Amino acid sequence: MNAASPMAGNTDLVTMTIFVDGKPIPGTYQMAQMRVDKQVNRIPSAKITFFDGGASSEGFPISESANLIPGKEVEITAGYHGVETSIFKGIIVKHGIRVEDGGKSYLVISCYSKAIKMTQGRKSGYLGKTDSDIFQTLINGAGLNAAVTATTAAHDGIIRYYATDWDFLVCRAEINGQIVIADDTSVSVCKPQLDAAPDLLIGYGDAIKQFDGEIDASTQLASVTCSAWDFTEQALETGTSTEPSVNAQGNLSGVALSGVLDLPAFQLQSTAPLPATQLGAWADAQLLKSRLARLRGNVTFRGNAMPLPGKMIELAGLGARFNGTAFVSSVSHTIENGDWVTEVGFGLSPQWFVEERNDISAPPASGRTPGVPGLQIGKVRQIDQDPDGQTRVLVDVPVIGMEGNGIWARLASGYATRNGGIFFVPEIGDEVILGFLNDDPGFPIVLGSLYSGMQTPPYTADAPNTHKAIVTKAQIKISMDDVKKKLQIETPGGHIITMNDEDQTITIVDSNRNKMKFSSGGLELQSVADISIKANGAINMEAGNGIILKSDTDLNMQAINVNAKALSTFTAQGLASAELSASGQVTVRGAMVMIN
Template sequence: MAQPLPIDNIDVVSYTIKIDGSPIKSTYYVLSIDVRKEVNRVASAKVIFVLDRGQAANEAFEPSESDDFKPGKEIEIQLGYHSKDKTVFKGIIVNQSLKARPDRRVQLIVHCSDKAVKMTLGRRNKYFKDMTDSSVISGIIDNYGLEKAVESSAYQHKQLIQYHAVDWDFMVARAEANGMIAYTSDGKVYVKKPLASGAAQLKINYDRDVFEFDGEIETRFQIPSAVAHSWDMKKQAVTEGKSSPPSVPSQGNLTGTQLAATLNLDEFELHSTGPIEAAELKEWAKAALLKSTLARIRGRVSFFGNEMPAVNTLITLEGFGKRFNGDALISSVHHTVSEGSWITEVGFGLPPEWYAEERPITTPPAGGLLAGVHGLQNATVKKIDADPDGEFRVQVEVPMIAASGDGIWARLANFYATNKKGSFFIPEVNDEVVIGFLNNDPRYAVILGSLYSSKQAPPYTPDTENSIKAIVTKNDLKLEFNDKDKILTVQTPAGNKFILSDKDKSITVQDQNGNKMEMAAAGITIKSAKDITLQATGKIDIKANQNISAQASGGDVSLQGLNVNAKANIAFSAQGSASAELKAAGNTSIKGAMVMIN
């Protein structure tokens, strides 16, 4: 059961500041102490010291010059009453600054951060294979030698990529996708589900304890349920994962479902065109509903300083009315010590926005080197040769950049490009093309494809069945695929053709002179408008299982060779309708079992 806020013996605030484990000098005058711990943020602290400007310079600035507050030193801050101090912050000094004021006092401001601040510096790229989010997060934390408490996640990614992202940002984004929060305390990184139940350690009563209170109940961000959609490339269909009711602290008497009903909100939809699997989609949808529900009641309450409140624990609010009473999730703790008083402020509830919506976790377009260009751009081809850099680029003019001028040289994307081989299709001058930009940098354009329009019409008009595919060059060289009739045609503008037809079960070769060869079910037919010549350096063999005929209806049939042999296995006949002649320059022999003449 939550204990009431102690209010006895709190008249004298005390503090202890240690550097590398040792208390600072008692001569250092502390003006204020500020400590912040918050969900999805690295814990921080600020201590302001007052230096006497009236002293000699070497004495006034001695604290700044000493090693005590040198950046990198470990610092511990303890707060309490009557010297019964307890630790509220451990970290390292990351910055010190001096400020002079007209009252001749100089302020030394010491900024401190949890050691996990190392995770917020520098962007990194990394591949993760066959790992859960919790194992990825644990590995990232381990790289910094920090203590950790990471709750397990179930879904195992086949691959997960960290692209040019700060480790802390990447970790928080993945934690949120699993319905978790990240926070630090005294050198330890926590990644856990928001605490939904259990015993609150502290109870705050409105009449007895409160300095300030701000609370709000929000309907606009409340959703009844959530569903996440993606594209299943295996099934070629949309797949989805649905949320389930979350477990949340029992603050107030209005549930997220009741608040969502006031605006008649439909099921909240999340979409990704990536092939996210159903199990991961479900976690995403659950996280969205949990975030919404924990944002239904938000606020802050301040009271006499106390070290007990901690992020991701519960605090009991009493005397605030039925709408706000109950156990609230602590999302932030802020300690302030100033002018002899110690105030603790606790934030409760979570913001409805995702971490990636609150802060720019991705790099700016073009890496911030110059103003980036968003989306695709239309361009017109100006020149396709003589790339000044010899990189086979195409010069294009982008009308939305400048209506005239030299344009830019763009690389050309191909469906197959390799050394000395590949596809070779270059757009024509004055063609309209669409271009994108590497890293959104307008200096590095890539032609992604060419565009048709009513002015630049395609060679075919699409039909309902999309039956024709083709390549037609500017001089009408044509490669046509007829999917409906299963016919492949290669054709020149003069009428030379090569046709493979499943419809006619044939292969046809035809030229512009009327010559034609056709291979079909009935056999092979060769036709010529003029002569047919067969010529071989070696032999020519003509064989058939049945008859072989040679006929010239308007001319002679001639056979000539060193030797001409004609042999019949059964009968041999030679006949002339008008005359017949058999002669030789040498001997002539006619032999048979019987020779009959006339």
């Protein structure tokens, strides 16, 4: 099918109708100007300006009527000689009046597609497993019809953080190489149909009133590589782009133009563990944006309702560089003084939606106060008597000031639970690193402490990273030696417990040099003085290879009864003398008793 020219037919008489809630507005309303704007990834809008009010009338009768108040549904049709086509449907959102120097006064009505509902209110949540399912849910949730092309990449679950439906929708669609088009009561999400037939033929010398176009080699990438950290493999995962098929406009391809700057592959990166399939889709989306930015511009012609965002038009008479099928990214209609002009924007911005907008993410501290960027340094002033009883410490923040009252900061811990956890509190004067909840300067958290040339560590790091330790201000130490595989606990008074894998020993030494040693040779006890063993019950001693009791002086045993029994031979010997006596009877009995 051959594309039609906007000059076809009788276009000498522009007619238009504005419907409010399905009914034409009164013919007495005089319109000064009407403009409709539609754009890829944007909400369609219309602004209608009426002549209204005046110093002599002492009022604004159109404004004061019930016809054009916010909430009313509006449709605008335009055409020639009464043959009109709808160019906008939406609702009135803004109603204002304007008075200019010289006595002119106006009523200004701003309308938006019903998709404007998707731009209101930030939300957070855990969403579905495919982007297309999420798109469908978001669009239908706003009471709109959805036309969504399925996406294939599955996720464990997409997390949405404090963003509007519209911003989240467009951001996720772009990552999938898709565009979002809102129109009347529907929203479509799809990949650009760059091989579609053009709807309109616009030629220089025929229909073109104005043209402004450019070829931009700086936007053209040779290729795209996306990288992400794969923690399961402890390595970078990568995805690379595939050259897309694009519309046939001009005679300088994106590949050829990328050679102008002759740059290496364009790099996108994330520390999130994105799989290769998602990285590849991301790379493809970036390269597609690049190619659609190769040729960009605007063309203005006689008013026509046919061009729509996401469709194609044919440009002619502009030379080999610009002739061909152009991708329509925006359409504007302006009717003023009986004339209707349509302006089409072709090509697509090389920037991501999130780069073009600075309000997609909420402002720091949710806008309650100017936020604190990044991490900050703090100095501990006080560690006790938290006025709220929340186990906080008082810190000074140098960039805020050291002379004020300071800020009470919560303490982060590797493990914190009721009546348990890891309990370490920094010392007064310590330098600490602070993070701020929601970037709010009133809610700091101590994330950790910092060493420096003044705050030196108890050990010096070496290449093998030998030493790990916990050392308190009073020099109570728990130290670990990864080379010797040794764990040692010691107090400043000299009490030491050492577990050493290198010599296979466990040693306990007190400050008096008393020592207990466990080794492959057994258990050794050494005392600088006496050893006392007491038990409220019995003491049992058993050995598999003999028991030796030895003293340089006396060996005394005392009990109510003493029983000594040998399973074989019993020997009692004194080198100087031996005595066996009793206050009562002494019995010596055996099969044979020999007394020398």
